[in-house]
Amino acid sequence: METAEELNFYFRAAFSGSVVVFGLDKGLIKVLLVKRPKEPFKGLFALPAVLVYPNDSIEERVDELIAQVTGTRIFYKKQIRAFADTSRHPLGRVISIGYYSFININNCQLIDNLEDGKGEWVDLKTIPKLAFDHNEIVQAAKRRLLAKMSTQLAGFEMLPEKFTVKQVQEMYEASLGHALDKRNFRRKILSQSVIEETGDLLNPWEESGKAPMLYRLNRAEYLAKKEAGHKFEIF
Amino acid sequence: METAEELNFYFRAAFSGSVVVFGLDKGLIKVLLVKRPKEPFKGLFALPAVLVYPNDSIEERVDELIAQVTGTRIFYKKQIRAFADTSRHPLGRVISIGYYSFININNCQLIDNLEDGKGEWVDLKTIPKLAFDHNEIVQAAKRRLLAKMSTQLAGFEMLPEKFTVKQVQEMYEASLGHALDKRNFRRKILSQSVIEETGDLLNPWEESGKAPMLYRLNRAEYLAKKEAGHKFEIF
């Protein structure tokens, strides 16, 4: 066994959680960024992130972080991986554990927080230069989003409780980065029987033409399919 | 900005790399385990792991670790994710970054190392109770293996330089956990033109019957296909 001094020397790293919060806004995938209110990288955009105390659960701290910045606790979240380059943080060895998250933008109340600054929704396609290695984390999150949406029915956390088929299609199109055939998409998603009619029409409906039907997720069916290793592929 | 004391308190975590090394042995996926030579969990099987000094690159340290235990530097390796439960290590907050790796078992010279103990190849299907949260890491690695092999041409690092189509099929069968049709598999993999005939037959050939042809990976074609987001699905 290592001597106490040797062992002690290992316990000098810090770690943080950083999160790429995805939301859907008018057919575009947006990412929640904050302007750093303090050094290092003061004034640059960055991902919401927290340093985590050695005794704290990182999952809990990241949940809190998301809740603090977005004003809601309703979201999906999943770890991407650890980002651990030796030089990623100027103040010492800080390993960041990256997460991505889906949230309904319209549920959010972006709070102007002294700690973190206020969040802004930025189009995923036009992310600026970010603090630390956060551009790399966003890249990894983007790949995960693509992989997830390519193979699974997912992302409903970005939609309202009741949604139209078109909204689902737009979410898929934005995630995959290209258009999909309306009839084929509709047939495919409805054939899975994980979304069901509510009986309601979208209301208010400002456009001309017919108001679309509202659907909701059948959560029981959805979970069952997920457990069964259900596949839903769109490329 | 945090005060220096506050900030200092964050820098009290340690981190390690843990690796699930996969190899293929007579049609079975095996995992490299070591018997822990020291506390904690002395005597239990565990994954090869290293604590990493705050200034060191974890990627490099994990590469070294694999080389130390297996005696070769030829392998594939990829991060799974961070394992960061507060109570995963009895001596303090130690975050472990999990990796999985593919290696050719026949290239390995398992070395009896004072630090790590000697490695043993254990059938993935009969992994015993392991130290720390290593069973969880193995589970995650197994899922990654399944996901990777289900959607990609991969794993050639587990095979010798020249291999038979049957060996590739056995690798896939072991990874996926079920048998595949010989003719369909052969057609499918050959149609990708990422493996090519060497002209040689397997030799020595102790079985009765015809000696099988040896193929090799066409690395240029393989990389090109990989870049192009090539898909190869087998479920």
Added chain:
DNA sequence: ACAAAAGTGTTCCTATTACACCCATGG
């Protein structure tokens, strides 16, 4: 000649793709 493993084609069926019109509503 026989035992054992390698190697090879075809058929069926399901799933994906491509594609155009009618309907309902609001102004």
Added chain:
DNA sequence: CCATGGGTGTAATAGGAACACTTTTGT
């Protein structure tokens, strides 16, 4: 009545799944 978006069906094609026999070689 017209403009706008919602909602629907069919035909062609490609890819996956199921399946059995012949060839080669060593004993």
